[in-house]
Amino acid sequence: MAQVAAPDGIVRRRLEAAGVRPTRQRVDLARTIFGAGDRHFTAEMIYQETRSIRFAPTLGTIYNTLNEFARCGLLREIAIYDAKLWYDTKTGPHFHFYSEDSEELSDIPDEWLPAIDIPAPDGMRIAAIDVIVRLKKA
Template sequence: MLRSAGLRPTRQRVSLAEILYSKGDRHISAELLHEEAVDADVPVSLATVYNTLHQFTEAGLLREVAIDGNKTYFDTNVSDHHHFFIEGENKVIDIPGEGVGIGRIPQAPDGMEVVRVDVIVRVRQKD
């Protein structure tokens, strides 16, 4: 998988990929992946986890889901879809691509094209 994405399969990348993809589609923060790596006796720093997640994202192996300026998740499902963010639980759930209808998308500035539209619907438990 790493080679086909143009990434050299280093020991740390392979170990992190195994942790990421062994549980099916999921949304994970760098901190949680680091915690899972430490629990699995993978010697890796948080900085390396961040770098690896960004490399995987650039290679098309992950999607970055930015919730706030300070909260980012990485999604192993790179298909066209959107997300619910459950406030209070800090949990991200997929919405199928056809589950959201977008009426109008603004025209991109000259010389640019729209690559993707990401919708994040914030939800919380009813009182």
């Protein structure tokens, strides 16, 4: 996926608003991650996309940055059962399809979703409901 140039000022303000210190590498990664709109990706995908950046980050730096972005609410982590960790720029409530054949993650359209009304046990609140519908070719 091609990197879309987002002005550094906008990227820096977004990071600062989330409590993330806007270092050069974080700004570069944020531009790559958020410049293409809502998307699903893995750390390895971002690593491949950032190979052309002048000071390309290591895979370890990418993992650390993604973890920091998720901790601060900029990204949503989605654990798939095959031990692959995905990230989503759309952090609000929504559900996913995961194609096992192509290893692709996508949003389930809102109009396809059933109403889920699950009460939390006493003294608890529901933080999120994660639904992943796993698909295979018929």
